[in-house]
Amino acid sequence: FKLTKGEFDFIMDIIREENPVKSATATVTKYTKADFLSKVFMTEERYDVLEALLRNKMNIILQGAPGVGKTFAAKKLAYAMMGEVDDSRIELVQFHQNYSYEDFIMGYRPDGADFKLTDGVFYRFCQTAANHPDKEYFFIIDEINRGNMSKIFGELMMLIEKDYRGTKATLAYSGMPFSVPENLYIIGMMNTADRSLAMIDYALRRRFSFFEMEPGFNSEGFRNYQNAFANETFNALIDQIKVLNKEIAEDSSLGRGFRIGHSYFCGREEVGCTTDWMRSVVEFDILPMLSEYWFDEPANLQRWEKNLRGVFDDE
Template sequence: MERQPAILPEMEIWEPEDYDPGLTVQAWIELLNDREVFDKKSLEIVARIKHYGGQATCLQLEKCYGESRHFYNFGSVHLAKKIAKVTGCPVMGAHIGRSKWWPILYIGRPARKDEQGTFTWRLRDELSEALDTIDLSRVQLYAAAATDGDEKSTMAPVSQTRPDMYTKEDFLQEVYMPEHRYEQVVRLLERKKNIILQGAPGVGKTFAAKRLAYSMMGECDDSRVAMVQFHQNYSYEDFVMGYKPTGDGGFELQHGIFYRFCQQASADPERNYFFIVDEINRGNVSKIFGELLMLIEEGYRGVAMPLAYGGEQFQVPENLYIIGMMNTADRSLAIIDYALRRRFGFVYMEPAFDTEKFATYQRGLHNTTFDRFIAAIRQLNAAISQDDSLGKGFCMGHSHVCGRRAETCTDEWMRSVAEFDIIPTLDEYWFDEPEKVRHWENVFSEVLR
């Protein structure tokens, strides 16, 4: 949902300032319902941007929902060309032979330092408002669960086929977590209703969160899983509800993603729903949840209280579970506050190098260089754990070296991991102790020479 802060930072200038395609809210509504213009993939692109908060980089969309950044880039250009052909709207730069297509759909600016990617798009106000009138609940958000549904009826369920089954055994096959630990986490989530998976980058928090939801649902049903990423500008108005500008210069009360997801779960009490929050400690949790911070507690599920806007009675249903994720190696963040710690159970996720499952994976590659490479990472993690300024929350995660087959586990790939993943991270950790970084550069160079 689009955010309109009262005062934008001085450098946050959205462009183009001198171009407008001239499409009204009603015109966008008609286009959204035209399956020749907004086919399945086109609607997925704008729906994902809307779901992400109304603005995003292509890389953020790739990381959150799947598909490549080129899917969003080229898909947006293709969609804009169709819209221009159907509506005859002006195209920026066309008069000088340098047509720029994306401004038909978005306004944009260079990405900030805290945003992944290079350029941020924001849905045009009229398009964003038109999307609010469309039922997007059945649009396929996550590419991993894409189906062969009818592209001509995107407003209806994407597919009538039952989602694939997903069991505890599937989870244990895919995630580096022992069975007894998995059962502990499930019991904790069933009891607390809210948990946070915390750990260093690369330990598989996001991967595990979604598959934990699948295993508790018993199927890969993405219609019952929602995911957002908190950041410093995320607010109650984005998350629950707030007044947003309309195309005619007025304001109207609009519901946020958590409000809508709670309503969806309330209407389906016999099945479980999972709300996943990435980077949960990057946002001001008390500000984002507001009065709902009490209602998400296990003892207050199903209890109604009036919301800040309009006084509507609202409750967080029993069948909704919240899974947050927290990066323990981010030193830019303050220690998580007591209000959040009291309402969530915390699950620490460690690198899996010492697990039997990883040992099986490693043996299956039959690569002595990889064995030495992993031994070096283990030694590095031991040094990081013992460092007074770091600790185990800064260790290198196993995801850097997973997913290889014997033929793809090459020396070149391992050099790339060392040069572009491990060493830059150490540069950040030991920015004031470059001799430590050089030591580990030499260690990995020796292993991979």
């Protein structure tokens, strides 16, 4: 539709008011690959692969068992790619069975005695990203395989694909054209150890690259973290977990996606590495998980109960 110059200027003023640009004098905290590697226990080679995948495909899913730091890594990856810490350019949501297109894109919501067409979180974030084409934006979806993704994404199944970024399609509710901007990256997280979850829809799978998040026990960052404790019991426990992970990976009924993640043993820099804490991780985190893994193989479970508890019995 046609606009006069005055009408155009008025609309642009409204857009600028709704999407303020950060002041040039605002303090910016730089964030580099080195900062990422110091916090996320991943090798530099794996980081380079991860960043290249996301830049190439624009949509990526971090998959792995609980405890490998998927959500933590996703946000730090966004920082590293932006080159700074800027949470205003990151949006985090979590999918669940009741999550819908109306939550994600737009839909009618109660408004007093009536209903009002309301924008969803992804729609709003796309608009913000489109208003700042010189900046990179990151939309992070936790538990992406818990939702009905064909229902949630709707016509965006095509628009999120890299080759169709910037291409406009008409939205079902508003009847207005909409596109996913070229400066927006989508990072999903998927738990591979939950047998109750359905696999990713094939149509959506084609639009994402899949990156396996591995336990970081052998990364330089974790070795530095471990060595700082100089704790023989902690060293013995980690050695046992590495052996356990090797057995889990070789188990035909489990596999690499069920290995124990390193984050169960992280976050103790300030309070130290105490025996009570290590025991609690083993008794209340690791062994309950193993009892689910080997619910039909009690001999395996009993053997590993003995192995892990034996770390403390040898003190």
